[in-house]
Amino acid sequence: MADQNFPEPQGGGSLIIAWQIKGKKVLVIGGGEVAAGRILHLLNADALITVICPPSGLNPEVKHRITKNQVFHIPRNFHPSDLSDPSSISMVLVAIDDPAASTLIYKLCQKHRIPANIADVPPECDFYFGSVHRDGPLQIMVSTNGKGPRIASMIRKFIASKLPSNAGRAIESVGELRVKLRKIAPEQKEGPKRMGWMKDVSDKYSWEEMCEMTEEDMDNLLRFYAAGTVPEFKELRGMRAGAKEEDKVPYTFDGSFGFSVGA
Amino acid sequence: MADQNFPEPQGGGSLIIAWQIKGKKVLVIGGGEVAAGRILHLLNADALITVICPPSGLNPEVKHRITKNQVFHIPRNFHPSDLSDPSSISMVLVAIDDPAASTLIYKLCQKHRIPANIADVPPECDFYFGSVHRDGPLQIMVSTNGKGPRIASMIRKFIASKLPSNAGRAIESVGELRVKLRKIAPEQKEGPKRMGWMKDVSDKYSWEEMCEMTEEDMDNLLRFYAAGTVPEFKELRGMRAGAKEEDKVPYTFDGSFGFSVGA
Numbered sequence: 001m002a003d004q005n006f007p008e009p010q011g012g013g014s015l016i017i018a019w020q021i022k023g024k025k026v027l028v029i030g031g032g033e034v035a036a037g038r039i040l041h042l043l044n045a046d047a048l049i050t051v052i053c054p055p056s057g058l059n060p061e062v063k064h065r066i067t068k069n070q071v072f073h074i075p076r077n078f079h080p081s082d083l084s085d086p087s088s089i090s091m092v093l094v095a096i097d098d099p100a101a102s103t104l105i106y107k108l109c110q111k112h113r114i115p116a117n118i119a120d121v122p123p124e125c126d127f128y129f130g131s132v133h134r135d136g137p138l139q140i141m142v143s144t145n146g147k148g149p150r151i152a153s154m155i156r157k158f159i160a161s162k163l164p165s166n167a168g169r170a171i172e173s174v175g176e177l178r179v180k181l182r183k184i185a186p187e188q189k190e191g192p193k194r195m196g197w198m199k200d201v202s203d204k205y206s207w208e209e210m211c212e213m214t215e216e217d218m219d220n221l222l223r224f225y226a227a228g229t230v231p232e233f234k235e236l237r238g239m240r241a242g243a244k245e246e247d248k249v250p251y252t253f254d255g256s257f258g259f260s261v262g263a
Numbered sequence: 264m265a266d267q268n269f270p271e272p273q274g275g276g277s278l279i280i281a282w283q284i285k286g287k288k289v290l291v292i293g294g295g296e297v298a299a300g301r302i303l304h305l306l307n308a309d310a311l312i313t314v315i316c317p318p319s320g321l322n323p324e325v326k327h328r329i330t331k332n333q334v335f336h337i338p339r340n341f342h343p344s345d346l347s348d349p350s351s352i353s354m355v356l357v358a359i360d361d362p363a364a365s366t367l368i369y370k371l372c373q374k375h376r377i378p379a380n381i382a383d384v385p386p387e388c389d390f391y392f393g394s395v396h397r398d399g400p401l402q403i404m405v406s407t408n409g410k411g412p413r414i415a416s417m418i419r420k421f422i423a424s425k426l427p428s429n430a431g432r433a434i435e436s437v438g439e440l441r442v443k444l445r446k447i448a449p450e451q452k453e454g455p456k457r458m459g460w461m462k463d464v465s466d467k468y469s470w471e472e473m474c475e476m477t478e479e480d481m482d483n484l485l486r487f488y489a490a491g492t493v494p495e496f497k498e499l500r501g502m503r504a505g506a507k508e509e510d511k512v513p514y515t516f517d518g519s520f521g522f523s524v525g526a
Binding site: 006007009010011012013014015016017018019020021040041042043044045046047060061064065070087112113114115117125126127128129130132134136137138139140141142143144145147148150151154155158159162163167170171172174175178198199202207210 | 269270272273274275276277278279280281282283284303304305306307308309310323324327328333350354375376377378380388389390391392393395397399400401402403404405406407408410411413414417418421422425426430433434435437438441461462465470473
């Protein structure tokens with residue numbers, strides 16, 4: 001049956017998403033170790049962070065973030081008036097040792113439809129955090145859906161140890177190539193051709209080759225777009241201005257593909 | 264300087280979170296290939312899904328989900344009245360070929376504070392999706408922050424190929440062990456001891472050993488909790504009812520740890 005080609009859903013997971021919090025206001029209530037971890041996640045995503053915590057509750061890392069003006073600090077406990085302009089607040093993260101206050105904050109957030117996470121209280125979380133590996137534009141998040149935070153961290157380290165050292169660089173290259181391609185073939189009707197050619201590029205080159213790709217290589221590669229072909233990576237090496245004579249591949253210059261880029 | 268011990272933020276990323284959408288209502292507007300992918304993500308997280316799309320726009324996978332009653336179907340185009348009870352809707356995902364309608368829907372969602380994703384229109388996304396590896400409770404999400412969706416998928420497959428085949432099983436074991444531990448040592452004041460012992464367990468055993476752990480092994484392991492020790496895994500093997508005589512480790516039965524569990 002054709003039906004059986006469709007994947008069977010596996011319930012019990014989370015919907016893992018990359019939230020776009022850049023330039024948006026986030027309240028972090030509490031200033032201990034857990035808050036420090038949340039703040040780093042938020043800074044890595046360019047959020048505008050306000051930490052609400054009495055000075056006595058700040059751990060050294062949170063103090064450091066305040067001193068460096070990486071976060072704004074309100075030096076007292078949470079007060080419901082902190083949510084008096086709910087439309088200005090995109091997210092609330094709570095990490096305090098006060099279950100009653102935590103529950104109150106969570107209920108206020110629900111009322112105002114502000115996504116919230118109360119640390120260590122799963123039923124009062126619209127979302128959980130996981131262990132994140134970061135390498136430039138690459139982010140890999142490991143979640144055990146609350147079953148084993150320490151294992152999540154082990155798995156993250158295991159993955160980091162297996163990844164090529166410049167996996168992030170390879171992604172940057174593909175991103176740059178896509179931007180350059182849109183410049184030389186900007187028309188909307190070119191969309192399918194652009195996507196198809198980018199797919200061919202991804203299929204043809206290994207990660208290691210992608211990581212090696214220079215600006216010059218990209219410019220040379222783009223000359224193949226009009227003909228819709230993708231050369232071997234060694235051909236790109238041969239086309240470099242400083243390439244040794246023996247590395248130059250003859251058909252790079254044989255005119256067998258058109259230079260009608262942008263036509 | 265002590266300051267330098269604190270990690271330097273690396274902006275430009277997303278806040279990757281595990282959204283808890285179980286039992287919550289999600290609108291999927293559109294019924295093509297992209298919608299089919301979103302629906303599978305949502306089903307894996309136990310969301311209550313309503314697909315809004317004219318019958319002519321449904322691809323075979325989405326039709327299959329409707330036939331199997333995995334999603335509810337409204338057989339027409341989106342109408343603003345679909346958001347007339349915004350507090351009942353937790354998320355909106357749009358995947359239609361109509362930029363004007365998409366923008367209208369996004370603006371309505373913003374007004375009602377409903378998180379939304381308009382496929383292929385990054386400025387109209389509160390969040391992005393990534394490529395997800397799933398193995399029971401384990402979810403690993405790869406995001407390239409929009410720079411290379413195909414590379415994200417390559418990296419996900421690469422990671423899947425490197426992970427031990429039963430990584431998910433190991434996480435289940437840890438989760439089960441934690442639940443059993445809370446049963447035998449339920450008191451709140453035991454919290455730090457419980458956490459410390461679970462950490463010792465995670466540190467002592469390899470993944471492979473975790474994956475091998477049976478119910479019987481766990482019950483035997485828990486007998487060491489009162490004394491705050493963690494035996495070698497081979498000792499647990501030796502304690503199994505069916506263990507060969509030569510595998511039985513003498514000190515398993517030497518009484519050097521107390522059986523005061525729950526005391």
